[in-house]
Amino acid sequence: MSVASSNERPxxxxxxxxxxxLSGFSIYAIWAALQGQGAYHNYLSPFxxxxxxxxxxxxxxxxxxxxxxxxxxxxxxYYRKAYYRSFFWDxxxxxxxxxxxxxxxxxxxxxxxxxxxxxxxxxxATIVLAFLxxxxxxxxxxxxxxxxAHFGAALGSLIFLINVVLLSLYSFSCHSLRHIIGGKxxxxxxxxxxxxxxxTWGWVSILNERHPLWAWLSLFSVLSVDIYIRLLxxxxxxxxxxx
Amino acid sequence: xxxIALKIFRGDASGGAEKEYRVEATPGMVVLDAVLRVQATQxxxxxxxxxxxxxxxxxxxAEVNGKPRLMxxxxxxxxxxxxxxxxxxxxxxxxxDLVTDVSFNYKTARMIPAFTPPAGEKAPFTxxxxxxxxxxxxxxxxxCFLCQNVCHVIRDHKAPFxxxxxxxxxxxxxMHPKDTLDRxxxxxxxxxxxxxxxxxxxxxxxPEHIHITDNAIIPLKERVVDEFYDPVQWIWRKIMGRNSNGx
Numbered sequence: 010m011s012v013a014s015s016n017e018r019p020x021x022x023x024x025x026x027x028x029x030x031l032s033g034f035s036i037y038a039i040w041a042a043l044q045g046q047g048a049y050h051n052y053l054s055p056f057x058x059x060x061x062x063x064x065x066x067x068x069x070x071x072x073x074x075x076x077x078x079x080x081x082x083x084x085x086x087y088y089r090k091a092y093y094r095s096f097f098w099d100x101x102x103x104x105x106x107x108x109x110x111x112x113x114x115x116x117x118x119x120x121x122x123x124x125x126x127x128x129x130x131x132x133x134a135t136i137v138l139a140f141l142x143x144x145x146x147x148x149x150x151x152x153x154x155x156x157x158a159h160f161g162a163a164l165g166s167l168i169f170l171i172n173v174v175l176l177s178l179y180s181f182s183c184h185s186l187r188h189i190i191g192g193k194x195x196x197x198x199x200x201x202x203x204x205x206x207x208x209t210w211g212w213v214s215i216l217n218e219r220h221p222l223w224a225w226l227s228l229f230s231v232l233s234v235d236i237y238i239r240l241l242x243x244x245x246x247x248x249x250x251x252x
Numbered sequence: 253x254x255x256i257a258l259k260i261f262r263g264d265a266s267g268g269a270e271k272e273y274r275v276e277a278t279p280g281m282v283v284l285d286a287v288l289r290v291q292a293t294q295x296x297x298x299x300x301x302x303x304x305x306x307x308x309x310x311x312x313x314a315e316v317n318g319k320p321r322l323m324x325x326x327x328x329x330x331x332x333x334x335x336x337x338x339x340x341x342x343x344x345x346x347x348x349d350l351v352t353d354v355s356f357n358y359k360t361a362r363m364i365p366a367f368t369p370p371a372g373e374k375a376p377f378t379x380x381x382x383x384x385x386x387x388x389x390x391x392x393x394x395x396c397f398l399c400q401n402v403c404h405v406i407r408d409h410k411a412p413f414x415x416x417x418x419x420x421x422x423x424x425x426x427m428h429p430k431d432t433l434d435r436x437x438x439x440x441x442x443x444x445x446x447x448x449x450x451x452x453x454x455x456x457x458x459p460e461h462i463h464i465t466d467n468a469i470i471p472l473k474e475r476v477v478d479e480f481y482d483p484v485q486w487i488w489r490k491i492m493g494r495n496s497n498g499x
Contacts, residue, residue: 086450086470093449100404103453104318104342113409115447122446125481128474184466188474196429198380207382217466 020102027095034228041235042071049241051147051158052165055172055231059140074137081134082228084127086184087221128185138173138180145173151250164249168237172230179223182216256328258286260298261339264348270337271295277328284312284323287338287350299349307459310396314350315339320398320457341401354397360414363442367425368433383429389467390424392460393417399454399464405447414443416454416464423468426475436479439472448473 038056041047045063047054056071063070082088093099100107116124148169150158180186191210197203216223240246254277259270273290284302291298303309305324312323317337328336344352369377399416400406406415414422422443426435439445454464462468478485 086465089450090452090465093451099449100408100451100453103402103451103456104315104320104407107404107408111409113405113411113447115405115411115413115444115449117444117446121449122481125473125477128477128482184470185474188471192471193475193478195427195431196383198383199429204382 020105024095024098024101027091030228031092031095034232037232037235038075041239042069042075044239045069045071047071047235047238049165049238051150051152052169052234052238052241053144053147054235054238055141055144055176056235058144059137077130077133077137078231081127081130081180082224084124084130085224086127087224089124127183128189131180131183131185134180138176141173141176145169162251164251165237165241168230168234172227172234175223175227175230178216179220179227181213182218182220182223183213184217184220187213187217256281256286257335258290259335259337260287260290260295260349262295262298262349263346265346268346268349270339281328282324283314283316283321283326283328283336283338286328286336287323299347299351301351308394310394310459313341313396313398313401315341315401320402322396322398322459325459341397343401343403343407344397354400357395357397357400357415357417360418360443361421364414364418364422364425365433365435365438367428367431369430370432373430377430379429386427386467387424389462390420392462393420394460396459398457398459402453402457403448404451404453405449409447411447412444413447414445416448416469418443419445419448419472420462420464420468423472426472434479436476440476440480445469445473445476 041054041056047057048060053060056075059074061070061073063073083092094101098108099113114121116122145166148166149160149162151161151163152158187210190213191197191206194200194203194206197207197210200206237246241248255274256277258273258275260273262268262271273294275286275289275293278285282305284300284305287298287300288302291300300312300323302312302324304311307322307325310322313320314323315321315338316323316326317331317334320341323338338350340346340350340352341354344354344356347353369375395417397417399420403413403415405411405413419439422435422439425431425433448469450465450470452465454469455462455466458464
């Protein structure tokens with residue numbers, strides 16, 4: 010929210026909205042993970058991808074995976090802004106008084122110093138993303154009565170595709186990637202492959218300008234995919250097959 | 253002609269309060285125009301710092317209805333039907349009325365290790381556009397210190413953090429293709445970059461629209477991570493040695 014637009018909305022609107030949305034998503038994600046499964050024919054919920062076997066019957070395999078995207082988002086430079094403002098009121102909005110006074114240490118001490126490991130969560134999240142692309146491709150292959158898979162498209166396939174594209178835009182607009190790919194260099198023309206790195210850095214920078222947008226859209230798309238699968242499982246809706 | 257109700261803070265370090273003034277509204281009037289009208293016609297002892305009246309000098313920073321802004325860039329018709337509250341920047345020590353002591357910013361600026369070209373090389377340097385293009389944004393800074401004022405680390409926590417303005421300055425040096433110094437240790441231990449929690453208020457108030465957080469602070473934070481928090485890079489440096497180009 011810009012300072013100019015803050016004249017139109019009360020200062021508490023943004024922090025409250027973020028608390029509601031992120032808390033709602035977290036509660037839903039825990040509930041979905043506790044269901045223990047999230048598959049419907051050729052569709053696999055992103056909460057359960059990659060498909061792993063749980064070591065215990067009472068332990069949902071989703072928990073073996075969810076810490077990766079959770080860590081990626083929790084250490085993300087955009088989400089840091091969102092939760093510092095909304096959950097910690099540090100500050101709740103620009104030029105507003107805050108809750109904590111003397112004992113502020115920013116990101117220099119535990120637990121927030123862990124945010125410095127964002128680049129590692131990015132790398133792990135990229136591995137998970139590769140599996141989600143695989144799942145999105147599988148969402149376009151439907152088995153017939155004899156068990157043979159045929160290429161086709163349904164509403165679910167499109168939802169999977171949109172989800173994985175949004176997750177890719179979110180991942181590849183990451184500030185840490187922008188740094189690794191070229192931001193860390195002082196002189197592009199002095200380095201081997203400097204021209205290619207400058208070009209790639211430019212592309213990531215363009216994506217990076219919309220990083221908050223990709224962050225929110227991809228959060229909602231993950232939610233949408235899981236809800237769609239659960240509605241199909243419950244028989245409340247039918248998958249609309251295009252061809 | 254319509255009137256504007258202005259509530260201007262009057263006082264000094266020992267205390268003060270808002271005082272109401274009314275001035276005639278004119279087309280295209282900005283808050284600084286109104287304040288100067290008050291000074292010229294009703295309160296000749298009103299202290300206000302200003303210079304270019306064109307959003308280039310960064311002198312007339314203040315808080316207008318609680319938001320840090322340049323008075324010369326804030327039109328009064330934006331607040332039609334509302335009172336306009338004008339106060340000094342809250343992060344700095346008050347001198348009088350709308351004038352604050354911003355010397356903290358110059359003290360910290362002097363502590364930043366200066367531009368250091370390779371030994372034997374002198375300006376003018378031959379540099380390529382793609383190596384210097386990102387520096388232009390940092391050089392747009394007019395030192396209005398609105399970013400310093402809105403930064404909650406300075407404003408509320410009173411921490412010895414250098415603030416967004418100085419981090420923009422360090423970024424312009426650190427990313428210069430002809431600079432040879434590594435300021436990561438300085439950023440971590442002296443400028444206290446870890447105190448910044450990326451809440452982006454500095455970017456929101458910048459009248460020059462510099463992407464302070466995304467293009468200066470976060471890239472510097474990542475350089476500090478390279479140096480102090482990334483175990484793989486640490487091992488890599490031990491084996492391969494230090495690369496002065498960051499690559």
